[in-house]
Amino acid sequence: MSKTAAKGRLICVSNRVGTVRGAPLAGGLAVALSSALIANRGLWFGWSGKTASEAGAVVLEEINGINVATLDLPTADFDHYYAGYANGCLWPLCHFRLDLVQFAREHYDAYRRINALIARRLADLLKPDDRIWVHDYHLIPLAEELRALGCRNRIGFFLHIPTPPHELLAALPRHRELMGSLLHYDVVGLQTEADRHRLHDYAVRELGCSVTDDGMNCGTRRIRTGAFPVGIDVDEFVGYATSPRALQESRRMSKLLDGRTQVIGVDRLDYSKGLLRRAAGFERLLEKYPRAQRNVEFLQVTPISRGEVRAYQDFRTELEALASHINGRFGTFDWTPLRYLNKALPQRTLAALYRASRIGLVTPIRDGMNLVAKEYVAAQDPEDPGVLILSSFAGAAEQMGDDALLVNPYDPDDVADALERARWMSLEERIERHRDLMAGMRRQSADHWQRSYLEALDGDAPAVPAGHITVAAAPAGFTGKGVPGTSTPNRPAGHRAQAVSP
Numbered sequence: 001m002s003k004t005a006a007k008g009r010l011i012c013v014s015n016r017v018g019t020v021r022g023a024p025l026a027g028g029l030a031v032a033l034s035s036a037l038i039a040n041r042g043l044w045f046g047w048s049g050k051t052a053s054e055a056g057a058v059v060l061e062e063i064n065g066i067n068v069a070t071l072d073l074p075t076a077d078f079d080h081y082y083a084g085y086a087n088g089c090l091w092p093l094c095h096f097r098l099d100l101v102q103f104a105r106e107h108y109d110a111y112r113r114i115n116a117l118i119a120r121r122l123a124d125l126l127k128p129d130d131r132i133w134v135h136d137y138h139l140i141p142l143a144e145e146l147r148a149l150g151c152r153n154r155i156g157f158f159l160h161i162p163t164p165p166h167e168l169l170a171a172l173p174r175h176r177e178l179m180g181s182l183l184h185y186d187v188v189g190l191q192t193e194a195d196r197h198r199l200h201d202y203a204v205r206e207l208g209c210s211v212t213d214d215g216m217n218c219g220t221r222r223i224r225t226g227a228f229p230v231g232i233d234v235d236e237f238v239g240y241a242t243s244p245r246a247l248q249e250s251r252r253m254s255k256l257l258d259g260r261t262q263v264i265g266v267d268r269l270d271y272s273k274g275l276l277r278r279a280a281g282f283e284r285l286l287e288k289y290p291r292a293q294r295n296v297e298f299l300q301v302t303p304i305s306r307g308e309v310r311a312y313q314d315f316r317t318e319l320e321a322l323a324s325h326i327n328g329r330f331g332t333f334d335w336t337p338l339r340y341l342n343k344a345l346p347q348r349t350l351a352a353l354y355r356a357s358r359i360g361l362v363t364p365i366r367d368g369m370n371l372v373a374k375e376y377v378a379a380q381d382p383e384d385p386g387v388l389i390l391s392s393f394a395g396a397a398e399q400m401g402d403d404a405l406l407v408n409p410y411d412p413d414d415v416a417d418a419l420e421r422a423r424w425m426s427l428e429e430r431i432e433r434h435r436d437l438m439a440g441m442r443r444q445s446a447d448h449w450q451r452s453y454l455e456a457l458d459g460d461a462p463a464v465p466a467g468h469i470t471v472a473a474a475p476a477g478f479t480g481k482g483v484p485g486t487s488t489p490n491r492p493a494g495h496r497a498q499a500v501s502p
């Protein structure tokens, strides 16, 4: 199929739609997807942000020039789906925190019901040549539910968060059922090559797939896989950071700092962001390099997130205790070492804060990509840029690892040493690193991300064949649901492919 063949509409589906009434479109990702939607006469489909006693009807409207379709989700299932399964089970699992995974069958069942509901509502709107692009872990089974309704459209999936290794995934009850549902997509996109390899490894071991140059063969299904690293709109962010207002704010901030070095961290309040270990690394800097005392300030901007999930509540309490401990231990009447804000700041304000900060400290214990790292770099003054310190466990490290200072977030000494090195890095070295980082970010922008993904989705992966689908057998113990063509429970290992209707 030619890449330029006439295409149908693009339908993006995500739990939250990226554009809301009354607020301008913000963030490179939302902007990139919106421009793809506008160019492809598309529709953004997702949750309305409200729950109701009954599942709602789809509301169609135009917001910021984009066609948006939303629905209220049923209250009875919503918490189990969102806080229970998506954020209490899949999120920690995908961020390698098996210890925090809370699996409950009723959560998983609600997650499946919500996916089935979204599929039914979406199916009513579909035209035969629409291409569907599903986003993130909330909606892994969506293609399977759509296929069950007879949908033969091209459907792609993009996972914004990390893919865990086989050993961790295998600990998830009913993992084959969940992961097998990925085989109903035509294209599965991941953030990094490492994620892609982990997916392949899982699919070979558990789903009977074989790996090809551009994806996987699973019986008669050919699934294209690829690493599509999410980027930012570099010029948009440079524009924020160099607006007269931002420059004025940065100058005001520099005056307040009075010659002290500002280190900045900006993250949702989430255990995956490594905030406790980051604070411990900062504390280590003050202990190990006493000259840093009174000369460095750490500003951590941390809007509250998913406060209904227990692990997030516990984490917040621990972080607050550590922040006060550090300030109590090292602070003086005229110097607060760590300023910790639970506020969501607009992109423009963040850009000014980034520019006034000599060091960007981005140390998640695991992250799909991390766009803060990219925004921090884009906001810098190219003639006197700051230094990015980046966790080697952020997806962004695959692209930025040569020019950022990479650290192991589990090692406070490594973080402290990188902070000290960044403090004293020569102007020449900072300029060179910044230049190379900017060049890489321009090559792999948000726009490049959506274009390359859609090219893969429109490419030569076969659309779902009419009639029967077959896949190779899954190993013993597999309960069937999830993989096309595997409806026999507990099929023995080695059983060959079997045909079923899609």
Ligand SMILES: O=P(O)(O)OC[C@H]1O[C@@H](O)[C@H](O)[C@@H](O)[C@@H]1O
Pocket (backbone or CB within 6 Å): 016, 136, 137, 160, 161, 305, 306
């Ligand atoms: O939607 P939430 O739970 O507030 O989390 C914010 C975002 O967090 C991201 O990291 C997820 O990949 C998104 O899917 C999610 O929307």
